[in-house]
Amino acid sequence: MRKEKLNYYEIDQNAVKGMQELEGYVKDSEIESSLIELVKIRASQINQCAYCIDMHTKDAREAGETEQRIYGLSAWSETPFYSKREQAALAWAEALTRISENDITDEFFMEIREHFSEQEMVVLTTAIVAINGWNRLAIGFGNEVGTYKPELAK
Incomplete structure (x- = not known):
């Protein structure tokens, strides 16, 4: 068990x-x-x-996600639980989180773009940048x- 340093x-x-x-920018966006x-x-x-x-x-x-979809995230590409748009977002998140392991090709980028507008791509990428930063702070x-309680975050 990790203790706060x-x-x-x-x-x-x-x-x-x-x-x-x-976070405020992402929250105020049109992305669900x-x-x-x-x-x-x-x-x-x-x-x-x-x-x-x-x-x-x-x-x-709190946002309405089901347990099944939350539990399935670590194997999202092997399940039928996520829409094509969600799959694209998860693929983009994985590619940017593991950036040193990935070559973001034009083809891959265009596959993701099929599901998101240019503005949504900026928002989605900003969300990924932010969570990777928060992960590094928390770790x-x-x-x-x-200790996190959603009701206190509102």
Whole structure:
């Protein structure tokens, strides 16, 4: 069990102000919140960020996601639970989260673009950038897993 090493938010709220602005931008977008939560969970699974997995599975349930779809995320490409749009978003999240392992070819990009407008691509990519940043903060400073409560985030 990981113990918190440092509470970066209490020490300096300005340290995460930009991250919070990114989150606000994504939240105010036209992309459905359930899709954003699926992307956040998947990136957090790849990064093995237990705190963010806990947080975003709770938020996904609040956004109406089913247990089956949440549990199936680690094998999303092998299940029938996700729409083509969701599959594209998850593929994009995986490619950007594992950026050093991937060659973002023109063909791959165009496959993703079939499901998202240019504006949505910017929002989706911003959401992926943000969750990867949050994962690094939570892992690096040891956020205490299990303490997140969705009702307090509203």
